[in-house]
Amino acid sequence: MDFAFTSEQEELRSEVRSFLEQELAEGRWQPECDAWIQGFDPGFTKRVAERGWIGLTWPRQYGGRERSFVDRLIVTEEMLRYGAPAACHWFADRQIGGSILRYGTEEQREEYLPLIIRGEMYVGLGMSETEAGSDLASLMTKAEEQDNCFLISGQKTWTSGGSYINYIDLFARTDPDAPKHKGITEFLVPMDLPGISRVPMVDITGTEAWNDIFFDNVRVPKKCVIGERNKGFYHVVEELAYERGGMERLMGNYPLYARLKRFVAETKKDGRPLIEEPRVRTLMAELEVEFETGRLLMYKAAAVMDERRPPTIEAATSKVYGTSFEQRLANTAMELLGPYGGLTASSPLAATGGLAVHSYLASKGYSLQAGSSEVLKNIIATRGLGLPS
Numbered sequence: 101m102d103f104a105f106t107s108e109q110e111e112l113r114s115e116v117r118s119f120l121e122q123e124l125a126e127g128r129w130q131p132e133c134d135a136w137i138q139g140f141d142p143g144f145t146k147r148v149a150e151r152g153w154i155g156l157t158w159p160r161q162y163g164g165r166e167r168s169f170v171d172r173l174i175v176t177e178e179m180l181r182y183g184a185p186a187a188c189h190w191f192a193d194r195q196i197g198g199s200i201l202r203y204g205t206e207e208q209r210e211e212y213l214p215l216i217i218r219g220e221m222y223v224g225l226g227m228s229e230t231e232a233g234s235d236l237a238s239l240m241t242k243a244e245e246q247d248n249c250f251l252i253s254g255q256k257t258w259t260s261g262g263s264y265i266n267y268i269d270l271f272a273r274t275d276p277d278a279p280k281h282k283g284i285t286e287f288l289v290p291m292d293l294p295g296i297s298r299v300p301m302v303d304i305t306g307t308e309a310w311n312d313i314f315f316d317n318v319r320v321p322k323k324c325v326i327g328e329r330n331k332g333f334y335h336v337v338e339e340l341a342y343e344r345g346g347m348e349r350l351m352g353n354y355p356l357y358a359r360l361k362r363f364v365a366e367t368k369k370d371g372r373p374l375i376e377e378p379r380v381r382t383l384m385a386e387l388e389v390e391f392e393t394g395r396l397l398m399y400k401a402a403a404v405m406d407e408r409r410p411p412t413i414e415a416a417t418s419k420v421y422g423t424s425f426e427q428r429l430a431n432t433a434m435e436l437l438g439p440y441g442g443l444t445a446s447s448p449l450a451a452t453g454g455l456a457v458h459s460y461l462a463s464k465g466y467s468l469q470a471g472s473s474e475v476l477k478n479i480i481a482t483r484g485l486g487l488p489s
């Protein structure tokens with residue numbers, strides 16, 4: 101078996117790199133950690149769309165390029181390597197478009213996929229509620245069928261990009277009498293409908309990248325239902341495999357990793373580069389081995405997607421692995437930077453431009469978002485290894 105990338109893939113990677121280098125040279129943005137989820141920059145998304153890198157795997161008839169998921173991973177890997185502000189299109193490109201393709205009507209595909217591909221549709225994930233996180237099937241947001249619409253009321257929490265999104269992929273209970281997994285429906289809801297309000301949440305890092313979203317008797321047209329009614333839980337399980345199995349679970353903090361490598365190479369202690377100290381060398385070597393192992397796991401998940409199978413087990417494995425790498429990276433950075441690690445970007449003494457403290461704080465949430473590590477380990481144990489639940 102040949103594990104090398106094809107020449108077409110190498111070409112794609114170098115095109116993406118040149119584009120990102122050019123963007124940086126023009127000073128359009130600065131590399132940031134978590135920019136895939138917190139970097140909302142409609143102009144950047146438009147420029148990415150013009151190059152045809154959104155909806156890369158989708159059929160040509162909707163404007164896609166029919167490229168492989170491995171090709172898509174090459175694009176996202178480079179976006180993450182450069183810490184590019186790709187949050188506007190990330191969710192729609194990663195999982196919502198796929199859900200529309202699999203479950204949507206022809207009319208919905210023709211309406212939404214070109215919008216996503218043009219970089220004009222920013223979709224948030226309306227799954228979690230205050231009392232329904234790991235046990236998503238217990239969600240309470242209700243959607244009551246009326247003559248020509250569904251009347252939706254409830255609250256979603258932790259909605260990524262809640263202040264920016266123009267659509268929300270909403271899961272709501274349409275059959276309160278059915279067993280809890282069997283009464284949930286998926287909706288794609290425009291955020292400008294009357295009765296929807298957004299309240300930013302300030303997270304541990306001080307950013308407002310997430311929102312609580314409230315639905316107060318929102319009249320949602322029936323054409324917003326994605327797929328069969330009451331089958332939403334099965335959609336979400338599949339979508340989560342795409343959500344978990346991406347390079348962002350490993351490389352969300354790559355700008356910190358790159359700066360840390362530079363820091364240990366360039367900083368001198370007793371006249372010698374820090375990297376020559378055995379402990380520092382060991383820590384950095386361990387990180388690099390884990391990073392490369394994580395990359396392989398991500399490519400494996402993409403290869404499974406290319407076989408047109410949801411990568412449920414592969415994504416659970418790579419997410420648990422990638423998340424722990426990112427947490428270790430943040431901890432190692434704080435250890436190596438000592439007291440300077442805690443300084444934010446506003447301090448001239450912040451050795452990694454304040455990225456270390458951001459990652460250290462933000463990484464606490466990585467093992468919760470998109471499914472906690474404990475829950476993912478349960479999936480690996482029961483569905484992957486066949487152990488009793």
Ligand SMILES: Cc1cc2nc3c(=O)[nH]c(=O)nc-3n(C[C@H](O)[C@H](O)[C@H](O)COP(=O)(O)OP(=O)(O)OC[C@H]3O[C@@H](n4cnc5c(N)ncnc54)[C@H](O)[C@@H]3O)c2cc1C
Nearest residue numbers: 225226227228233234258259260465468469470471472474
């Ligand atoms: C930064 C961040 C971004 C997020 N973005 C979004 C978003 O965009 N959209 C969205 O819908 N949601 C989002 N979430 C919510 C996320 O999906 C939930 O936080 C997650 O599913 C866990 O749910 P919970 O917070 O209610 O914790 P709980 O489900 O209450 O879990 C609490 C603890 O109990 C453990 N636990 C629970 N059940 C089990 C079990 N069966 N076995 C073993 N241990 C268990 C968990 O591992 C965890 O440690 C985000 C969360 C974070 C932190």
